Amino acid sequence: MYDVSKWPLDKIMQLPDWCFGQRWWVGTYIGTVAATVSYFFIEESVPDNFVLWDVLVAVNGHAAGTIAQVTFRLCHETPVSGNIKTMRRLMTNMSCRTETYDIHLPPQSVTHLGPMRNIIEAGNDQIGGAVKILTETATVENAVACLISGIPKEVPDWVVSGLAGRQ
């Protein structure tokens, strides 16, 4: 096996998808919570550096004229209103960065955001965030999940020794 653990992350990200090995969903059920904001925290630990391949948001709002607002954060505990804005965003290129929420979705939907291939430098943090369904007063149930993998530390020798493309 060829050691790639010292490679910079951008070079590692140029390895073929299958070098990243297993991917798994980490997520959490959010509910049943009426109105206001539902804060969530995904209990599973994540690697210090991981690849985010997909994001799923399932929301179930019923109110008229409503919209689901979501944000994902890197954190070590369940966010609360007083600290969520100071927590790092999981994805940093999202619109409305000056606000709490950066994802705006139809209120009754199961949405995949992606597929992407986004290296996340989580450090010791895990994934948390908040869901808010505007003007919702009923009790609703929601769920979020992220498809993640670690990054390769070693790959078969032939991956980097030039076998690719040989006759």
Added chain:
Amino acid sequence: MDVSGWTVEQRMRLPDYCFGNRELHTVHAEGVVDDTYCWAKSEVRMPDPMCFWEFTFYNRPNATGKGYARLGLADAVPTSVAEMDNAVEVLPRFAFENVGPNRIELYESFYTTYNYNVRKGIDTGGKYFVVELYTLLETMRFNISFVASGLPTNMEGWLAHKKV
């Protein structure tokens, strides 16, 4: 191996994984008054050149809402229809006929989600991704998410100098 001198067309023929990190971007626009236009831009400037991998947009009319959205590239948030007309087209052949550059009709449907696969290399000039939302009948919210990456500039020889 330095491939930065390769043309966009040449680099687009490399395997997907050569493009490395692919990130999700969003642009969110809200038209809160009937018969109005609103504009929004991405949070960051786009890589130049960039690979536009796919996009999804979410349409959320209040009840019987109708309108349209347009996509483009610009140096700042457009403030008029004319400025949006001048935005660089992202998908020149995508528009409905006779309705302006990159226009996407948003019909009278609730919670509509459209997803398109692309994989297109674009010379962005480092501009922002911008959208225009027009609300014909009522309040409408519009969100577009898209996945983008840069194009490979440097990569291992084994990726390129054999018969890949």
